[in-house]
Every structure is written in C-alpha cells, then in structure tokens.
Amino acid sequence: MGKVVAVTGNEAVANALRQADPDVCSLYPITPQTDIVQRFSSFVANGQVQTELLNAESEHSAMSAAIGAAAGGGRVITATSSQGLALMWEMLHIASGMNLPIIMPLVNRALSAPLNIHGDHSDGMGARDTGWVQLWSENAQEAYDNTIMAFRIGEHLEIRLPVMVCMDGFIVSHSIARMEYLGDDEVKNFIGPYQKVNPLLDLEHPKSFGPLILTDLYHEYKRLQHEIMGRVKNVVLQVSDEFAKQSGRKYGLFESYRLEDADIALVILNSAAGTSKDVIDELRDKGIKAGLLKPRLFRPFPYAEIGQALRHLKAVCVMDRADSFGGYGPMFMEISSALYQADGEGRRPKLINKIYGLGGRDYMPGDARKVLLELNEISKGAPLGAVKEYMGVRE
Amino acid sequence: METRELLKWSAQVKLREKSKQEERFEHGHRMCAGCGAPTVVKMVLMATEYPVVVSNATGCLEVSTCIQEFTAWKTPWIHTAFENAAATLSGAETMYRALLKKGKMPDNVKFIAFGGDGGTYDIGLQSLSGAMERGHDMLYVCYDNGAYMNTGIQRSSATPLGADTTTSPAGSANPAGKLQARKDLTRIMAAHGIYAAQASPSHWLDLMNKVKKAHQIKGAKFINIIAPCNRGWRTATDNSIELSRLAVETCYWPLYEIEDGKLKVTVVPEEKKPADQFFKLQGRFKHLYAPGNEGMLERIQAEIDRNWERLLKESDQAC
Numbered sequence: 001m002g003k004v005v006a007v008t009g010n011e012a013v014a015n016a017l018r019q020a021d022p023d024v025c026s027l028y029p030i031t032p033q034t035d036i037v038q039r040f041s042s043f044v045a046n047g048q049v050q051t052e053l054l055n056a057e058s059e060h061s062a063m064s065a066a067i068g069a070a071a072g073g074g075r076v077i078t079a080t081s082s083q084g085l086a087l088m089w090e091m092l093h094i095a096s097g098m099n100l101p102i103i104m105p106l107v108n109r110a111l112s113a114p115l116n117i118h119g120d121h122s123d124g125m126g127a128r129d130t131g132w133v134q135l136w137s138e139n140a141q142e143a144y145d146n147t148i149m150a151f152r153i154g155e156h157l158e159i160r161l162p163v164m165v166c167m168d169g170f171i172v173s174h175s176i177a178r179m180e181y182l183g184d185d186e187v188k189n190f191i192g193p194y195q196k197v198n199p200l201l202d203l204e205h206p207k208s209f210g211p212l213i214l215t216d217l218y219h220e221y222k223r224l225q226h227e228i229m230g231r232v233k234n235v236v237l238q239v240s241d242e243f244a245k246q247s248g249r250k251y252g253l254f255e256s257y258r259l260e261d262a263d264i265a266l267v268i269l270n271s272a273a274g275t276s277k278d279v280i281d282e283l284r285d286k287g288i289k290a291g292l293l294k295p296r297l298f299r300p301f302p303y304a305e306i307g308q309a310l311r312h313l314k315a316v317c318v319m320d321r322a323d324s325f326g327g328y329g330p331m332f333m334e335i336s337s338a339l340y341q342a343d344g345e346g347r348r349p350k351l352i353n354k355i356y357g358l359g360g361r362d363y364m365p366g367d368a369r370k371v372l373l374e375l376n377e378i379s380k381g382a383p384l385g386a387v388k389e390y391m392g393v394r395e
Numbered sequence: 396m397e398t399r400e401l402l403k404w405s406a407q408v409k410l411r412e413k414s415k416q417e418e419r420f421e422h423g424h425r426m427c428a429g430c431g432a433p434t435v436v437k438m439v440l441m442a443t444e445y446p447v448v449v450s451n452a453t454g455c456l457e458v459s460t461c462i463q464e465f466t467a468w469k470t471p472w473i474h475t476a477f478e479n480a481a482a483t484l485s486g487a488e489t490m491y492r493a494l495l496k497k498g499k500m501p502d503n504v505k506f507i508a509f510g511g512d513g514g515t516y517d518i519g520l521q522s523l524s525g526a527m528e529r530g531h532d533m534l535y536v537c538y539d540n541g542a543y544m545n546t547g548i549q550r551s552s553a554t555p556l557g558a559d560t561t562t563s564p565a566g567s568a569n570p571a572g573k574l575q576a577r578k579d580l581t582r583i584m585a586a587h588g589i590y591a592a593q594a595s596p597s598h599w600l601d602l603m604n605k606v607k608k609a610h611q612i613k614g615a616k617f618i619n620i621i622a623p624c625n626r627g628w629r630t631a632t633d634n635s636i637e638l639s640r641l642a643v644e645t646c647y648w649p650l651y652e653i654e655d656g657k658l659k660v661t662v663v664p665e666e667k668k669p670a671d672q673f674f675k676l677q678g679r680f681k682h683l684y685a686p687g688n689e690g691m692l693e694r695i696q697a698e699i700d701r702n703w704e705r706l707l708k709e710s711d712q713a714c
Contacts, residue, residue: 054486068488074490201500214463
C-alpha cells in the first residue's frame with residue numbers, strides 16, 4: 001500500500017533503490033548525492049537489502065566496478081553528481097556500449113571551475129551523448145517514481161541500457177516535500193526479478209566482453225546502438241502505463257501543462273517547471289494563454305512528439321540550466337531541431353533561449369513572469385532580440 | 396597455503412603434463428612473435444586449477460587476444476578500459492559474492508586481472524590500490540615489459556633507468572635516456588598488507604607456485620611478472636626466456652614474495668651476474684655504452700646491488 005510521507009528527494013530515491021534490492025551497489029560520495037549512498041549503506045548494514053556494497057576509491061572506479069558487476073549478471077546501482085559524473089565519462093560510454101542496465105540517480109550539480117556544489121544541469125547535459133537513457137524529475141515524487149521505472153526500462157529485454165535518473169541538487173535532493181511511497185511488495189512485483197543476458201559469470205559458456213572492433217564493424221556496432229535507442233520511447237511509454245495502473249500517477253515522454261490552447265510556452269526541465277506552473281496559472285487568470293512543456297525523457301529525445309506539441313504556439317522560450325559555450329543552450333538545440341522537423345505547414349513558433357539558474361542561482365516566480373511577458377509581446381509581433389540570453393545576471 | 400602442501404604440489408607439477416592441460420588462453424592470438432606476455436598468461440592460467448574469470452586492461456595483451464568475433468580466451472573475460480582492470484574485476488567479484496550468497500554460483504571461482512606496466516604502475520595505480528585495499532578475492536598480475544609497448548614504446552614509471560624509449564629518447568642534449576629509476580610497485584602493493592610477489596617466466600615453477608599460493612589466500616593478491624618485449628627492448632625474437640632468466644640472474648628482477656609482511660627471496664642465483672650481461676643484449680640500452688654516458692652502467696649496477704642486498708637482508712630477518 002502507498003504511504004504518504006514528507007521526505008527529501010535523496011531519501012525518496014534511496015528508498016526506491018532499497019525497494020529494488022539490487023545485487024551490487026558501487027558507490028563514491030559527492031555532494032549533493034552523498035546522502036543517497038549513505039542511506040543505502042545503512043540499508044545494507046541493517047540487513048534491509050541483500051545488496052553487496054562496494055566502496056570504490058573514485059567515481060571512475062565506481063562506474064568501472066558497476067560495469068564489471070553488471071556484466072557479471074545482476075542488478076547494479078550507483079549514484080553521482082557533477083564532477084563525479086565528469087570523472088565517469090569514459091566509462092559511461094562503455095556501460096552503454098556493453099548494453100548493461102546500470103541504474104544511476106544523478107543529483108544535478110554545476111561543474112567546476114569555479115567550484116560550485118549547487119544545482120544546475122551542466123553535468124547531465126554533458127553526458128547526453130554517452131548512450132544512456134536519461135529521465136528528468138521535477139520533484140521527489142517524480143525522482144522516486146522515475147527511479148523505480150528506470151529498472152524496468154533499463155532491464156527491458158528489447159533495450160538493455162543504463163539509465164540516469166536526474167533531479168535538481170539541493171532544490172529537490174535536500175528539500176523536504178510531500179510524496180507517496182509504494183509498498184515494498186508493490187515495487188518488488190513491479191520491477192520483478194533480474195533477467196540475465198549473456199552473463200560474464202556463466203562459467204559453462206565463457207564469453208569475452210569488450211573486444212577490439214576496428215574499421216570493418218565498429219560503424220555497424222554504433223548503428224545498432226542507434227537502433228536500440230530508437231526502441232526506448234515505446235518501452236518508456238509501456239512501463240509508464242503499467243506504473244500508472246500501479247500507482248495512479250501518469251507519466252509520458254514529457255509533461256504538457258496548459259499547453260494545448262496556449263499561444264506562448266516555456267520549455268523547462270526539473271524543479272523550475274514547478275515554479276513556472278504557478279506563474280502560468282497567474283497569467284492565465286489575466287487572460288494570457290501561457291503553457292509549459294517539461295521534458296522527462298531527454299535521451300532518447302522524442303523529437304516528433306515534442307515538435308508536434310509545440311508547433312501550434314506563437315512563441316516559445318527554451319529555458320536552459322546549462323550552457324553549451326559557443327552554442328545555444330543544450331535544450332534549445334533539441335527544441336529547435338524538433339520544431340524544424342515538425343514544421344509541415346509553413347508555420348512555427350518564434351523561439352528564444354534563456355540561460356538561468358546556473359550554480360544553484362534561484363529561479364523565482366518573477367523570473368518566469370518576466371520571460372512569459374516577453375514571450376507575450378513577441379507573440380503580438382514585438383521584434384526578437386538576442387536568441388540566447390543569460391537571465392537574472394547581477395551586473 | 397601450507398609450505399608443505401605447496402612443496403608437494405610443486406613436486407607433482409610436470410611441465411609436460413601441464414602442457415597437456417586444456418588451455419584457457421588459446422593459440423591463434425596476435426601477440427608478436429617472441430613476446431613474453433602470452434607465456435606469462437599461459438603459466439598463470441596453468442597454475443590456476445579452478446574456474447577463472449579474467450579482466451584485462453587495455454594494452455598489447457588485450458588488443459591482440461580479442462578482436463571482433465575472435466577471442467583467444469576460453470574462460471570468461473572482460474576488458475573495459477585502460478586504467479581500471481582492477482576496478483572492473485572488483486565489480487565482477489562483488490557480483491559473484493552477491494550471487495554466491497544467494498546460492499546461484501559455485502564456491503570455487505577465481506578472479507585474475509592482467510595489466511601491463513602502463514595500465515598498472517601508472518594510469519591504473521589508483522584503481523589497483525583501491526581494489527587491493529578493499530580486499531576483493533582476486534589476483535592482479537602485472538606483466539611488466541617496462542614501457543607503453545602497445546602505443547609504441549613510451550616511457551612508463553616501470554621503465555628502467557637509462558632506457559631509450561620514444562618519449563625518453565637518448566639524444567645529444569640528454570644522452571642517458573630515462574633519467575629516473577623504476578617505481579618499486581611490488582613493495583607498494585605489499586604495503587597494502589596483501590600477498591605480493593615478483594616472478595619471471597624463466598623460473599616457471601617459482602612463478603606457478605606463487606600463483607598457486609596466491610589462489611589459496613582469501614583476499615587481494617598481486618604478482619609482478621617480467622615479460623620481455625623484443626620490439627621495445629630492441630632484442631631478438633627468440634630470447635625472451637633467456638632475457639627474463641638474465642634479469643633474475645643479474646638480480647635486476649629479483650624473485651621474492653611478501654606474505655604477512657614477511658619478505659622471502661624465493662630464488663637466489665647461484666652466481667650473481669653483472670647487470671651488463673642483461674643490458675648489453677638490449678638495443679634500448681645501446682647508448683649507455685657510448686661516450687657521454689660514462690658512469691651510467693655503474694650507477695645502474697649500484698642501484699641493483701643496493702636493492703638486492705636490502706632484499707637479502709629482509710629475507711634473512713624473516714627466516
């Protein structure tokens with residue numbers, strides 16, 4: 001049975017991991033994720049899970065060990081943030097290249113330099129091309145739900161891919177919020193037993209993992225990864241449908257908020273979407289037809305669906321809590337691509353890009369209001385300024 | 396393992412018999428003719444009379460033994476990257492314990508990581524240290540050929556003093572080649588409080604005894620094995636065993652083990668040969684015999700002597 005609780009995002013995710021009862025957890029501490037692996041270590045110490053704990057000496061080794069363990073043939077978790085994910089980068093590609101369904105909460109945090117421990121999306125966006133499935137979460141409830149679903153998605157026999165579950169550092173990871181847990185048995189039944197595929201530890205049928213593949217077949221191998229990624233969307237939808245039956249909470253590839261009849265909209269990830277929804281309600285009361293689209297599945301990116309959902313709008317601002325220096329914000333590039341492809345009838349929204357909230361800078365209702373009012377003017381024909389702009393900068 | 400049992404086992408080992416044992420590292424791989432590494436791997440696996448899971452660091456051994464659909468490994472084998480053969484294997488070993496606990500695995504499986512000196516002394520040192528400190532039930536074998544041979548003979552921290560490599564070349568401004576002594580990795584590993592040993596394929600029974608003994612010890616073990624590389628050492632393709640024997644007989648590569656903090660020299664050469672006999676066969680030391688490098692060979696000999704004396708002293712104290 002579900003249980004309503006008031007917990008931090010980290011506690012919620014740690015409990016999802018406990019309920020999944022993985023075979024191996026390899027870990028390394030880093031703010032703001034540390035709380036998750038601390039809690040999980042207590043679960044192990046207190047016999048609440050059967051998991052073998054591996055305290056690695058770095059994130060690179062944590063991911064390497066996760067790969068060795070997952071190749072072995074069992075359920076594996078780890079968790080990280082920021083510099084930790086950056087240090088794992090090499091191994092992220094190897095986890096996905098070997099089709100190993102490692103589940104990893106990523107508590108989003110800024111990247112150094114300068115050093116900053118607070119929440120932004122630079123880490124997750126930097127890992128978008130590593131072949132991992134990425135699910136992004138607005139609050140503790142979504143992070144918990146996504147973590148549970150991640151096991152079903154990653155371990156699905158049609159894809160077998162590692163999954164990163166993202167939530168905002170501190171803003172969600174360390175804030176207490178109301179949410180609902182599923183019962184331990186419910187989660188156990190939902191996730192089901194781990195299904196092995198070609199395990200390294202099958203002694204009777206020895207296998208070689210990680211061969212050298214040169215010019216004659218590497219290209220084909222990567223094409224296969226591309227094809228597998230193409231199957232993820234349906235798996236996510238199927239698992240999310242089943243999850244809705246279990247929990248009553250519905251998830252799609254993204255969330256639309258008052259979008260269908262809107263003229264203007266924000267595209268925004270994670271916690272800032274919640275703040276924006278309040279302001280959208282306020283502007284709706286004033287007769288401004290504002291809406292919001294919050295991506296959930298960022299990799300693979302559902303271009304067609306998102307393009308379709310946005311194409312009727314007059315103006316859209318893509319909000320990025322990360323920058324691709326020398327380029328537009330990473331989300332903006334995706335939305336531009338989605339809309340370019342979606343434009344079948346010679347009409348597409350005016351598009352602007354705001355970089356906000358880097359290094360944990362607060363995103364306040366006033367920020368959302370300012371952007372939406374600017375969009376409102378653009379929708380009425382006001383000239384476009386710079387496409388990409390940092391907002392809320394202290395000059 | 397009890398010394399008595401080990402002696403009994405050693406007495407029973409006949410190389411001819413061993414050569415008939417089913418090999419888990421097959422012929423047909425693409426290592427260079429004359430390379431010492433495959434011999435080392437064969438000996439290690441021959442002495443491993445259990446099911447074994449192997450992890451391999453990126454390097455010569457890895458790129459030459461599992462290419463596309465071909466593999467020389469008839470035992471579970473995994474390669475992930477360069478610096479993390481130990482971490483990768485520690486993960487596999489942890490999964491093994493998780494499954495063993497649930498009754499899903501037999502209880503006699505051994506875990507061995509193979510890495511070259513680049514992947515072990517240098518880029519993989521942290522990962523190796525971590526895995527050893529955590530006490531995973533695994534054996535890490537470094538096949539030490541004294542440079543990054545796979546990428547074309549670049550200097551590593553295992554490269555001997557005075558060696559000419561492509562990144563420590565002997566030239567007109569620096570006629571000496573590598574200016575630093577080798578890192579003493581075996582001792583660093585012993586400082587983890589684990590079983591650590593040095594071995595050489597020339598002394599196959601000593602090598603296999605050490606592997607056999609390591610497998611009887613629960614926890615992390617490390618064996619450093621010299622593996623001549625004719626490409627990097629600038630030597631002939633038919634003398635890798637001779638070279639590794641000379642390395643032992645000159646005490647350049649002493650054979651010893653450290654167990655429970657006690658050091659034991661396992662092979663004392665009947666006659667300690669001058670280092671020159673080992674060095675002069677190798678093109679990588681050719682420049683040391685040329686004008687401008689006076690005193691280098693003496694310095695190298697002095698280093699070897701000092702180390703050997705220290706080992707003997709410690710070995711005596713332990714007896």
